[in-house]
Amino acid sequence: MPNRKQAAPPRPLVVGDVVAAHSRDLxxxxxxxxxxxxxxxxxxxxxxxxxxxxxxxxxxxxxxxVPLRLTHHSWNGGLSFCNQEWVLPRSHKVVxxxxxxxxxxxxxxxxxxxxxxxxxxxxxxxIGVREDPVVAWKADYTGDTVNEFLGRxxxxxxxxxxxxIRDIDSLDCAQxxxxxxxxxxxxxxxxxxLLSGAGELNRLHSLQRIRIVDLFGMTRGDCLRPQxxxxxxSVDLYSVPAEYASAMRSTWRREILAGTYVFILRTRKPxxxxxxxxxxxxxxxxxxxxxxxxxxxxxxxxxxxxxxxxQVFAEEAADVQLACMEEIGRTYGxxxxxxxxxxxxxxxxxxxxxxxxLDHIVNESEALHGPALEDARDSLISGxxxxxxx
Numbered sequence: 001m002p003n004r005k006q007a008a009p010p011r012p013l014v015v016g017d018v019v020a021a022h023s024r025d026l027x028x029x030x031x032x033x034x035x036x037x038x039x040x041x042x043x044x045x046x047x048x049x050x051x052x053x054x055x056x057x058x059x060x061x062x063x064x065x066v067p068l069r070l071t072h073h074s075w076n077g078g079l080s081f082c083n084q085e086w087v088l089p090r091s092h093k094v095v096x097x098x099x100x101x102x103x104x105x106x107x108x109x110x111x112x113x114x115x116x117x118x119x120x121x122x123x124x125x126x127i128g129v130r131e132d133p134v135v136a137w138k139a140d141y142t143g144d145t146v147n148e149f150l151g152r153x154x155x156x157x158x159x160x161x162x163x164x165i166r167d168i169d170s171l172d173c174a175q176x177x178x179x180x181x182x183x184x185x186x187x188x189x190x191x192x193x194l195l196s197g198a199g200e201l202n203r204l205h206s207l208q209r210i211r212i213v214d215l216f217g218m219t220r221g222d223c224l225r226p227q228x229x230x231x232x233x234s235v236d237l238y239s240v241p242a243e244y245a246s247a248m249r250s251t252w253r254r255e256i257l258a259g260t261y262v263f264i265l266r267t268r269k270p271x272x273x274x275x276x277x278x279x280x281x282x283x284x285x286x287x288x289x290x291x292x293x294x295x296x297x298x299x300x301x302x303x304x305x306x307x308x309x310x311q312v313f314a315e316e317a318a319d320v321q322l323a324c325m326e327e328i329g330r331t332y333g334x335x336x337x338x339x340x341x342x343x344x345x346x347x348x349x350x351x352x353x354x355x356x357x358l359d360h361i362v363n364e365s366e367a368l369h370g371p372a373l374e375d376a377r378d379s380l381i382s383g384x385x386x387x388x389x390x
Contacts, residue, residue, distance in 0.1 A: 023116020048080035059096035072125035090259035143168035190215035198222035209234040218244035329383020346390035
């Protein structure tokens with residue numbers, strides 16, 4: 001949601017309005033009707049219409065329009081109808097109003113306006129095409145694969161306008177912009193990774209939407225500037241440096257009235273980054289079923305266990321390491337027994353992550369102090385298994 005609640009959408013929008021936008025999926029313009037506006041949630045209920053064609057100048061250009069009904073995949077004839085943020089994107093326009101084609105509230109919510117996506121899927125389904133097509137203008141990489149690509153001497157890919165990169169440990173934005181100069185939608189998802197040269201993203205003059213999650217290294221000076229990326233209509237930041245988030249918020253809040261949606265959540269101070277980049281349980285922060293207090297206690301226990309294991313590797317003689325590791329394992333297992341009794345949050349995934357955290361500590365210890373006895377890791381796990389209830 002926008003950071004400050006408003007009494008009406010920042011761009012003029014009323015119930016009954018028909019909104020038009022160009023769809024890359026369709027290669028044409030398409031339309032939707034605003035069915036409801038909710039001040040409390042700052043959302044608009046948007047009903048997609050079964051129409052596409054040349055850019056309309058008014059509703060008269062649409063002819064007789066009807067709601068889009070979906071039968072593709074698991075849909076059973078329901079309307080393409082959902083609540084989304086009520087900031088009408090810059091690239092969308094109101095072409096007039098018509099009587100409401102539906103008068104009931106929407107029962108689903110989504111982020112981002114994607115007019116045309118469902119209509120394109122439905123039309124493919126209607127002609128018997130069951131899979132989404134592979135298109136040159138969409139690219140999806142992992143951090144490792146994109147860095148391998150950026151490291152090669154290959155030509156830029158100007159045809160790519162939607163770029164998603166996941167599991168980023170490190171990424172050079174200067175190289176990214178050089179290889180993908182025409183990106184309009186950019187989604188960067190890190191593993192508490194480092195984003196260098198983020199200010200270079202200002203060279204993406206066609207940029208419309210940016211989403212950055214769990215990436216760091218950006219400073220106030222890396223802020224995107226409206227005069228450099230004038231088409232930007234969505235700023236979505238989650239778990240990024242606080243100073244970068246502050247600069248982006250103050251810069252782009254002024255652009256909300258022009259059609260830029262601003263959503264910034266969980267900004268991180270340098271101390272948090274330093275503490276959590278090496279914390280293998282960091283994904284528990286905010287996870288459903290894991291309260292803030294449980295997460296805090298879990299991290300405290302992880303740090304206590306890490307300190308104890310590092311001390312054994314650094315100070316204890318080989319003949320006592322195994323016994324020490326087994327005792328550390330028992331303490332670890334009992335501590336998480338007590339935590340799990342409070343809320344029963346440890347399931348298969350969490351159990352695997354708790355053992356992975358121990359592996360992480362042992363690997364770190366061996367990197368610092370050299371290999372331990374061959375059975376040290378087994379003794380640690382044996383200690384956990386002898387007492388754990390999870």
